[in-house]
Amino acid sequence: SQQGEEDPQALSIQEGENATMNCSYKTSINNLQWYRQNSGRGLVHLILIRSNEREKHSGRLRVTLDTSKKSSSLLITASRAADTASYFCATSESNDYKLSFGAGTTVTVRA
Amino acid sequence: NAGVTQTPKFRVLKTGQSMTLLCAQDMNHEYMYWYRQDPGMGLRLIHYSVGEGTTAKGEVPDGYNVSRLKKQNFLLGLESAAPSQTSVYFCASSYGVAGRNEQFFGPGTRLTVL
Numbered sequence: 001s002q003q004g005e006e007d008p009q010a011l012s013i014q015e016g017e018n019a020t021m022n023c024s025y026k027t028s029i030n031n032l033q034w035y036r037q038n039s040g041r042g043l044v045h046l047i048l049i050r051s052n053e054r055e056k057h058s059g060r061l062r063v064t065l066d067t068s069k070k071s072s073s074l075l076i077t078a079s080r081a082a083d084t085a086s087y088f089c090a091t092s093e094s095n096d097y098k099l100s101f102g103a104g105t106t107v108t109v110r111a
Numbered sequence: 112n113a114g115v116t117q118t119p120k121f122r123v124l125k126t127g128q129s130m131t132l133l134c135a136q137d138m139n140h141e142y143m144y145w146y147r148q149d150p151g152m153g154l155r156l157i158h159y160s161v162g163e164g165t166t167a168k169g170e171v172p173d174g175y176n177v178s179r180l181k182k183q184n185f186l187l188g189l190e191s192a193a194p195s196q197t198s199v200y201f202c203a204s205s206y207g208v209a210g211r212n213e214q215f216f217g218p219g220t221r222l223t224v225l
Contacts, residue, residue: 030210031210031211035214041218041219042201042216043203044216048211088153088154092209092211093210095208096210096211097161097167098159098210099214100156101153102153104153
């Protein structure tokens, strides 16, 4: 069963605006990852945040993790047309051998 | 480096036919995975391998078999295809365990079973 659930399912923003999406999960996790998928392509890793970290940055990406609420957020600042994609969170549990992916948030950036 | 490659890119099968999907990686990764992606459901793990000669079941293994005879290759087999196996299949690999390492994905194989 899917561990993570992204919210919203879809998001449409104007170029230059920020995009925020959330991921909630059910059980305790070791780490949480975010991936991007452009239409018709494979997934690309964006960022990994460990359970003992609260915030992490990578370029225009900011990820937060709140283990007490079992949730994470991904913020994309100053969005560009190239950010149009689906974004997935993925969690791993105690054995770390497997990732569980959510259904994703589809982001459309309008020019 | 080619990264993770998948063969074929597209395939149409009739119910009951068999086929093998090939995944190859040139990054010397120990771990390899097969996922399927269906609309609105994200990725679901079919089988995975933690090293040459090993395989393990994932979330949705029924109807599929896998083999990892060589470290760089991970094969996914459908012995008797069913329409429910119509999906996009992704292979991925990672240096270490999935939860602590970035996974590298192939471009996908779009399979239709009629």
